Amino acid sequence: MFYQLTYDLSETERSGVSALLSAADHEFVPPLSARRGTTQKDLLTAAAPADGIAAYFAQLAGQACVLAMEESRVCGFLSFIPDHLLDALTPPLRCDYVSTIVVDPACRGRGITAEMYRTLFSARPGHSAATRTWSQNHAHLAILRRLGFALALTLADDRGPGIDTVYYIRTADA
């Protein structure tokens, strides 16, 4: 497995990312096909886009990506928006905002996500990182805590009864 950060996906990488994203659609809460984009805030109340996951992928494909590759196959990706102003926090935080992560189910539990985060940190020294997830995503939460992220904001019941949105940040000097 090797890891690379790219600001411009090749056609092969694009289709690998798209395939992983589509296959994982319903693992997300809410599903990605019910969202209009990667930074949408009204996750529970907004109408789903007519074109399903296409709107989400179109945004993601324009972002930067860390790829986990086995030869030319994309086994996992971590998309991020460099130098994003995260205005969900008070005060807003300038950060590399990790918008989406998917690892091929056949490759999970091998530390690929942790390694993609480490690739991001070492490629972007001096930059804070942030992400959000839902409170039942125990696999992602375990990784975030182990990598030095701290809980910055909880939006209770934001994704349904008992399903909170949680924002985590890792400051540049962590």
Ligand SMILES: CC(C)(COP(=O)(O)OP(=O)(O)OC[C@H]1O[C@@H](n2cnc3c(N)ncnc32)[C@H](O)[C@@H]1OP(=O)(O)O)[C@@H](O)C(=O)NCCC(=O)NCCS
């Ligand atoms: C979340 C996800 C990206 C993790 O990918 P991964 O490469 O398997 O992650 P890693 O191997 O780096 O780490 C997984 C860790 O979570 C832990 N874990 C897995 N399931 C868990 C659970 N239900 N409860 C607690 N910890 C769990 C594992 O034990 C492992 O920790 P360890 O290394 O200390 O043993 C992957 O499961 C995935 O693609 N899920 C669907 C999409 C998603 O939820 N993306 C994140 C939200 S943006």
